Amino acid sequence: MEPERKLDNKDLTMKIVKHLAATAILGASLSTTAWAGELVINSDQADPAPKEAWAEIVKRFEAENPDITVKYNLYDKEAYKTTIRNWLVTSPPDVVFWYAGNRMKTFVDRGLLEDVSDIWADNNMAQDFKSAAPAMTVNGKQYGVPYTYYQWGVYYRKDIFEKYGIAEPKTWDELKAAAATLKKNEVAPFAIGTKYLWTAAGWFDYINLRTNGLDFHIDLMDGKVPYTDDRVKKTFANWAELVEPGYYLDNHASYSWQEAQPFLYNGEAAMYLIGNFIAPNFPAELDGKMASSNSQLSILLCQLQKMRQWIPFISQPKRRTKKMHVSS
Structure with a gap:
């Protein structure tokens, strides 16, 4: 079994949300590739339609946030399901694509994912994603944001x-x-x-x-x-x-x-x-x-605080519409 690694989510939430520099220090302590000004995202959205949609969303995010460069790492979907268990421990990115419910809870229980309840509260997500909220929630806290739903x-x-x-x-x-x-x-x-x-x-x-x-x-x-x-x-x-x-x-x-x-x-x-x-x-x-x-619900799961600009950005209705339009 892989050794468990517990991250102090309280410290992550309280100390870093206001300061990108502080985020850089934390990123360095968790991943040698995550530095100030860079948002590292690991994704399994390699099929042509979602790949196109996310490339456009990343481009728009960088245009609206010129101080942040997105490093978007794209993996084969099946390989991703295996490797995520390794790099979440050894070289965690800022944002990961994963699945809701129990598959998310496995990583939450090991302390590998960030509590993003404050993002939900600040962006009215409890109302916008009311039906999806239970699949995002462990012990009353949210650990991911839905980006697509498919039946x-x-x-x-x-x-x-x-x-x-x-x-x-x-x-x-x-x-x-x-x-x-x-x-x-x-x-x-x-x-x-x-x-x-x-x-x-x-x-x-x-x-x-x-x-x-x-x-x-x-x-x-x-x-x-x-x-x-x-x-x-x-x-x-x-x-x-x-x-x-x-x-x-x-x-x-x-x-x-x-x-x-x-x-x-x-x-x-x-x-x-x-x-x-x-x-x-x-x-x-x-x-x-x-x-x-x-039905199956897919989510974005968060490691660090640099994603606190990214998550509200991609959760806006016009971003979700863009994703759905291109994928459809």
Whole structure:
């Protein structure tokens, strides 16, 4: 296990917010790359649409804050999930992109993220982000700011469904019946790539939520319920009703989520449970042929105080609109 490193968040908040010079000293004590006048941001937004959006936002921020130079470090998304656990301890940046809820809480519990409750209070974020606030909050304090929201759903090929007389499934039994019809006609019911396991975790979340409910799922994620619980076994039994008949793409462990997409586009698969970040990748020839039967919250997490100009800047409605427009 990595050694725990506790940062004194009270000192960070009280002593540094008013003085960029003081921030430089703290930055030097935590990271050899973070100095006065430089804002270091580590990001995993490497897909073309968000990459373009964030490049524009950084450019505008520097124009409005000429005393600060942004060092925007862009990582491959899958590598980022591993390396963040190292550089948050050894060479922490000022701002990191990460996920809300329990995945954020893991780093909060280790003292690796900054309490930004004052930013929330100063910028009316409790009202603007009312629905997202619980996912940002640990023990009554906020440790991140939401920058995007995306929903998950089952994307499906309407033309393939129509070809085989399949209506959009509304129930579990209807979903299984649709999958059986597709399988019989040599179409993989579900595209999936499990080279990186979060795509399978998405399926587990969906089925467990519908088997056992939200409160149970939260307790399971918090470690309050063991995975050996009979209710979790029921979730896997339900999931087996899709796995055992062979309703998933063959050799899916060989593919990332991106590498599994062509099977949906070329008609070898008919459905894909995934977030709507897939939508910009739909080829033009499928215009009007894709549908979804409809969540995940991503956040900016903060290490130091130089970000106290950056966070309110990117949280302005016009910045969020820019991000959404380009990404869409």
